[in-house]
Amino acid sequence: MPELPEMETYKTLLNQKIGGNTITDVFINRTKSINVEPEDFIRIVKNQKIETIERRAKYLLFHLKNGYILVLHLMLGSWMYYGKEEEKPDRTIQIQLSFGKLHLYFIGLRLGYLHLYSRDKVEQKLTELGPEPLDVNFSLDSFLDLINSRRGRIKTTLVNQKFLSGIGNRYSDEIAWHAQLLPERKMNELKGNEKVQFYNSIRIVLQEAIKYGGYMDQPLFKGDTKTGGYDNRTYVYGREDEACKSCGGSIIKEKISSRKTFYCKQCQT
Incomplete structure (x- = not known):
């Protein structure tokens, strides 16, 4: 499932x-x-200018000139492609937005969706999301206050969108490895220096993943060299039985709360 990066x-x-x-x-x-x-969707969306596109957590918000907002959640297996008719992937298209001779194709929207809301309805829908981990105002002190009463495991806490928004299964493992913390560690067991490293690792991993375009394996458009560049840079996720990039130990795959989890038992404590 596409995450924040x-x-x-x-x-x-x-x-x-x-x-x-x-x-x-x-x-x-x-x-x-x-x-x-x-009919209502087409009537409201057609002939509208997209003023800007915003990201909130794992959502994209397409702000239309008439005040309505298209809210995209790709969920598992969904992706997009932008280009000419003859360039589109040989896949079933669930929704298509056209811009003259160029089109934005939404593919694999079985669990994902593109919903239409008024501005106030969008705010209601997203009101329970936790802080954005890369927001300039999300300081170390903010993070320490946030985790002060948390008792769950690192893994399950990180993927909780009410705790922090935008982090899912893949980056929770990457962050735990970078912070050298076992994903099943309890939040209330973390020491002061571990909490600081945990905060720094969240920001470092997400910023690095954004820098290299995340892990999506399909380009957004012809000639796109940005999307998916992080896929071969992962520390632990999807690397079961491979050597840890830090200590050389073997990457382990287990399930924590029904979620597949990758980690290194030698350098994560």
Whole structure:
């Protein structure tokens, strides 16, 4: 499932490609991927300019000139492609937004969706999200206050969107490895120096993943060399039985609270 770095990469690239452009046509192939009647969706969205694209947690928010917002959550297996008709992937398209001869294709929206909301409804929908871990105002003191009463495991706490927004299964493992903490450690057991390293690791790992374009294995457009550049840079995730980049020990894969989890037992404590 795309997490904060992947959605941040999409946000940056889509703002470059379609920010300020007008949606000239809308095609809906799967009505379950939207939340209103197709006729209403098309009527409200067609001929509207996309003023900007914002990311919140794992969501993308397409702000339309008329005040409505398209809220995208890709969930598991969904992705996007932007290009000409002859360039589109040979895959079923659930939704298509057209910009003249160029189109934004939404692919694999079986669990994911593109919903249409008024501005106040969006705020209601996202109100329970935790702080953005890369926000300039999310300081070490803010983090220490946030974890002060937490007693759960590191793994399950990190993927809780009410705790911090945007971190999922993959980056929770990457962060725990970078902080040299076992993912099953309890939050209330962490010592002062471990808490500081934990905070720093969250920011370092996410910023590095954004720098290299996240892990998505499909390009956003023809010639896209940014998307997916982090995939071969992971520390532990998806690297079962491979050598740890820090100590050379073998990467272990286990399940913690039904989530597959990768870690190094030698250098994570």
